[in-house]
Amino acid sequence: MTATVAHVHDAADDSLGAAPYALSHLDALESEAVHIFREVAGEFEKPVILFSGGKDSIVMLHLALKAFAPAPVPFTLLHVDTGHNFPEVLDYRDRAVAKHNLRLHV
Secondary structure (H helix, E strand, O other): OOOOOOEOOOHHHHHHOOOOOEOOHHHHHHHHHHHHHHHHHHHOOOOEEEOOOOHHHHHHHHHHHHHHOOOOOOOEEEOOOOOOOOHHHHHHHHHHHHHOOOEEEO
């Protein structure tokens, strides 16, 4: 396993024309996602985050929390309940909503 380390500015780099700071690929993707969340919040009246309780939804919620912290997330979570959910998923959803004081529409 390898780790990506962000480049820290060094005076010796100036002669090489290197950027004073570069994000890792993952940090750049996260930054872009945060930017998109903020842009959507500013452009639309009633945006929602579709939330199934799966891994993708959990990551989206994490990014939204990060994008607006310490303010509340300006999105409602929208859970389309098919009736085929594991009880643990619904419990997680309800705990996340309570913990972060989110709005939920089922």
